[in-house]
Amino acid sequence: MHQTTRKNAAGLLALVVACLGLGLGGCGETQAGEQALSSTRAAVEITSGPIFLTGHDPDFHAQDDAGARxxxxxxxxxxRHGSTLPMLWVESRIAVPSGHRVGKNGLIAIGLNEGSGFIHANGAQLAAQSPSWWQTLSQRYSAIGVASDFGGTLTQAELDVLNAHKADIATFVNGGGGLLALAEGGGGAGLTQRNWFKFLPIEVVSTGNASPPYTVSAYGQSEFGLLDSDVNSPSHSHFTSDFGLNVVTRSAPTGQIMTLAGKVRITDGGFLVxxxxxxxxxDATAWATPVTLNGSGSSTDDAGAxxxxxxQEGTLVLADTAxxxxxxxxSPGVHTITLVVTNSRGETASDTVVITIRNTQPPSITCPESIVKPTEPGLCSAQASFPAPVAQAPVGGATVSCDHTSGSSFPAGVTPVICTVTDRLGNTASCTFTITVRDEEAPTIIPPAPTVSEVNGTCRSTLPSVIAASHVVDNCASGEDLTLTQTPPAGTSVGAGTHIIxxxxxxxxxxxxxxxxxxxxxxxTPPGRPCGACFGVRLSDYNLFVLNDYTQGTDVQGKVAAGGNIRMNNFSVGVGLADGNTANALVAGGNLTLSNGAVWGDAWHGGSLSANSVTMSRGTISQGSPIDFVYQGARLRVLSSRLANLPVNGTTVRESWGGVMLRGTDPNVxxxxxxxSAFTGAVLLSIDAPGGSLAVINISGSTATFSGLGHSFAGGIDQRGVLFNFVDTAAINANGIGFWGTLLAPYADxxxxxxxxxxxxxxxSMTGYAEGHINPLNDRDICQ
Known part of the structure; x- marks a missing residue:
């Protein structure tokens, strides 16, 4: 059943808004006001008014219950049937008794604003209105709402005024106005005592609290979308009959009617519905489709006739029958048909129904061409825009939608896009095209750190597998969907040196x-020894050898090499070298920056050269890289590890006065x-070992600090037999000390x-002005 909307002219709305600002009394009483109201009556569609009557009190419960709201x-x-006019809300303004609430707060709880959504009037205000005000209610209000006397604060004063204007209310409803009346029966604080609902031609019975649970009828479900849970608050009155209206809710145990609704015309005999x-x-079966119209739900004539x-559709009468x-x-299309029922006294009521005849000629649609795009950088997707499909609808009103939006992001692969056209009768047609996003971006490989091994007994080693330690990132594929290979493969036998994988x-x-x-x-392997049997300690070739940078350098009597940059000022390098040992006296794998000094041998630079006031004695400066720093770094780390794993056979005592006392008796090692930490605050390092032996001092700890440390030797050993091996030290800080011996610290700055x-x-690396004196470590072969 279709609800007809009252259409109000702009002039009427302006007048109503002006009246709202003046309150209830006198609005529309002036001659100008009456003329303005009269001029708009032609714009108001007269139809049966909608009525909603309930024994529930949702104005009370809506203030804290979602179902009541x-x-x-x-x-x-x-x-209110779609009208923009406010609702006239009838309720007292008394102090609220215990157990009651102000009912209009329920309206506010559902989103109505007082002054625009509804106008509040009590009995005194209503009684003060003139007859003309009552006769023109339909020009001011969309509906009349009557508060409950159980939860709300409707009193006998309001009820008496409403009952006294029963005829005016009938005129209002018969002119298309709505009416909402909530629970009445004098319960609670006894705000009303008699004549409940007497402004309507119905009988109501007060029951206190009727028996729950309350159920929603099929009509209540379809017309209002109500659920049983929406009406399970107490009900305080019920109706003795349906009076030709539709039952919305009833008591499940007793069958009592709790809520009625319908579009009615109030007659002398009751409701005409x-x-x-x-x-x-x-669906259309031909150009003209037979349709059965059924008005059997209308009320009967109270006189029995x-x-x-x-x-009729518009002014066209389709049928007039008993x-x-x-x-x-x-024909195909949307038809709004009005049913007018007339009783034996010539009274009428009306209702509308919408009949939709769907066209059997569907619309058509043509999709754009399929699209192919590459993925966007770093993404497994791409944005793709496409033109709108071309659609036609014989009945017009074509709307087109696609399940993907033009300009949105599409994943790698093939994505079907389905577009649908819908005409104004709901007929549809679809087409499909594809958007293909191709992955054309290569993965990114983060290789593992370089690895090191020693030769075995055959003077060779095998390459390890580095695949598991590699990290591969791809814009689309996850790790298990990637193929990773290494060349040469793991297990390949190789000789000494640096090998690229x-x-x-x-x-x-x-x-x-x-x-x-x-x-x-x-x-x-020492010369003349079989591979794997022994390892040689050969740290006599350079006075200073670092894998990265050497900065702030000064005088170094022997050879200097750095895998990174070298920066020296007021310096001397190689002055203590023999005439036949001047090759590679100064080697920088990176940039070489020299000022105010002398080099007593050949100098090399792998990067740039800056030499200011530099004397080259016994050699020249050339660009090149005569040292394989990668290999040498690996050799030093392996040697340090081998030395760290030697069994301890000497004794170490840290004296409380600051002495670090080392004593060994082995003539070899x-x-x-x-x-x-033993060197922090130490003042003396004493080494007592046989002459010609090698003292390997394995020092562990992330940081080592030396300051003011003196040396003493006993037993015949000297600095050519002392090797300080910093096993895992990352930082060495030394000041005011002369180291007697060779320092091996491949991980330390x-x-x-x-x-x-x-x-x-x-x-x-090395930073500082410490001098280097030539006292090379004696070569040593260590066999285990």
Whole structure:
């Protein structure tokens, strides 16, 4: 059943808004006001008014119950029937008794604003209005709402005024106005005592609290979308009959009617209800399709005479018959048909039904061409825009939608896009095209750090597998969907030296990327010895050898090499070298920056050269890289590890006065284990070992600090037989000390000023002005 909307002219709305600002009394009483109201009457469509009557009190419960808010909201929407005019809300303004609430707060709870959504009037205000005000209610209000006397604060004063204007209310409803009346019966604080609902031609029975649970009828479900849970609050009154209206809720245990609704005309005999039946949607069978119209839901004539049923579309009368059902022929389209029922006294009521005849000629649609795009950088997707499909609809009103939006992001692969056209009758047609996003981006390989091994008994080693330690990132594929290979493969036999391992990653789309890492095979085998039996300690070739940078350098008597940059000022290098040992006196794998000094031998630079006031004695400066720093770094780390694993056979005592006392008796190799912390605050390092032996001092700890440390030797050993092996130290800070012996610290950055080292210093980097004196470590073969 279709609800007709009252259409109000702009002038009427302006007048109503002006009246709202003046309150209730006198609004529209002036001659100008009456003329303005009269001029708008032609714009108001007169029809049966919607009525919603309930024994529930949702104005009370809507203030804290979602179901009651839903019931009240549906009821208010129904009786206002789409009008923009406010609702007249009838309720007292008394102090609220215990157990009651101000009912209009329920309206506010459902979103109505006082002054625009509803106007509040009590009994005194209503009684003060003139007859003309009552006669023109329909020009001011969309509906009349009557508060409950159970939960709300409706009193006998309001009820008496409403009952006294029963005829005016009937005129209002018969003119299309709505009416909402909530629970009445004098319960609670006894705000009313008699004549409940007497402003309507119905009988109501007060029951206190009727028996729950309350159920929603099929009509209540379809017309209002209500659920049983929306109406399970107490009900305080019920109706003795349906009076030709539709039952919305009832008590399940007793069958008592709790809520009624319908579009009615109030007559001398009661309600005259027109019911045009539910809206219908049919497929067209021909140009004109037979449709059965059914008004049997309308009320009967109270005098017992049959009703007359007139069906019309606009001004065209389709049928005028005494039978409640009739068949008419309708063409495709949407038809709004009005049923007017007339009783034996000539009174009428009306209702509308919407009949939709769907066109059998569907619309058509043509999709754009399929699209192919590459993925966007770093993404497994791409944005794609496409033109709108071309659609036609014979009946017009074509709307086109696609399940993907033009300009949105599409994943790699093939995505079907389905577009649908819908005409104004709901007929549809679809088409499909594809958007293909191709993955053309190669993976990114982060290779593992370089690896190191030693030669075995055959003077060779095997390449390890570096695949598991590699990290591969791809815009689309996950790790298990990538293919990663290495060349040469793991297990390949190789000799001493640095070997390049190439990694190739391939994704599912066939895109490949390449990266490399190194594997260095170190051969520490002494000359004349079989591989794997012994390892040689050979740290006599350089006075200073670092794998990265050497900065702030000054005088170093022997050879200096750095895998990174070298920066020296006021310096001398190689002055202590013999005439036949001047090759590679100064080697920088990176940039070489020299000023105010002399080089006593050949100098090399792998990067740039800056030489200012530099004397080259016994040699020249050339660009090149005569040292394989990668291999040498690996050799030093392997040697340090081998030395660290030697069994300890010497004794170490840290005296409380600051002495670090080392004593060994082995004529070949004496091994000491000393924590780096032992040197913090130490004033003396004493080494007692046989002459010609090697003292290996394995120092462990992330940081080592030396300051003001003196040396003493006993037993015949000297600095050519002392090797300080910093096993895992990352930082060495030395000041005011002269190291007697060779330092092997392949992982350490050394900061060393105001001191010297007699022997070799092999480290990760060196910063400072410490001098280097030639006292090379004696070569030693260690066999285990």
């Amino acid at each position: 839903r019931l009240l909201s549906k009821a208010v929407t129904y009786v 027109a019911n045009a039946g539910p809206d219908q949607t049919l 049959p009703l007359q049923y007139r069906w 039978s409640p059902t009739t068949t008419v022929m309708l 190439t990694l190739v990653a391939t994704d599912e789309a066939g895109n490949s990327a390449t990266a490399t890492t190194r594997h260095t095979v170190v051969d520490l 004496n091994v000491f284990q000393v924590p780096a 050394v900061r060393f000023s105001n001191g010297s080292f007699d022997g070799g210093l092999y480290a990760r």
